[in-house]
Amino acid sequence: MTDRLEIELHNRAQAWALIQGQLYPFLKSVLQGGGRWVLTVTRRKRTPKQNRRYWGGGVLAQIAAQATTAGGRMYSTENWHEVFKQMFIGVEELPNGNVVGKSSTGLTTVEFSEFCTQVEAYAATQLGVTFYDLWEGN
Numbered sequence: 001m002t003d004r005l006e007i008e009l010h011n012r013a014q015a016w017a018l019i020q021g022q023l024y025p026f027l028k029s030v031l032q033g034g035g036r037w038v039l040t041v042t043r044r045k046r047t048p049k050q051n052r053r054y055w056g057g058g059v060l061a062q063i064a065a066q067a068t069t070a071g072g073r074m075y076s077t078e079n080w081h082e083v084f085k086q087m088f089i090g091v092e093e094l095p096n097g098n099v100v101g102k103s104s105t106g107l108t109t110v111e112f113s114e115f116c117t118q119v120e121a122y123a124a125t126q127l128g129v130t131f132y133d134l135w136e137g138n
Contacts, residue, residue: 059116
């Protein structure tokens with residue numbers, strides 16, 4: 001018997017089917033053995049597909065390859081990511097008074113999707129980036 005069950009819920013009908021078919025039988029089994037259990041329900045963090053779309057050959061790579069600043073300078077994907085975190089997620093102050101962008105790793109799938117949309121819109125309208133072959137991550 002396992003001591004962990006993780007199920008991903010997408011909509012009410014699918015969730016109800018999984019609760020009846022997996023969660024309830026699991027709880028029925030483990031609760032017969034006594035002890036205390038914790039049930040935690042959280043939003044899913046960004047998916048690997050979303051991460052690949054943003055970091056792989058997608059959004060950031062295309063921005064780094066096309067975008068230039070007023071002085072004609074180009075920047076790395078990491079530098080652009082830092083700028084976008086500061087613009088769209090927020091900043092954290094360092095002990096020396098400098099700031100860095102808040103991490104994007106804790107964003108939910110919805111929040112990360114919104115972040116990517118903001119980045120793409122800014123890059124297209126303000127930096128003149130044309131995106132090619134972007135696919136939707138789930």
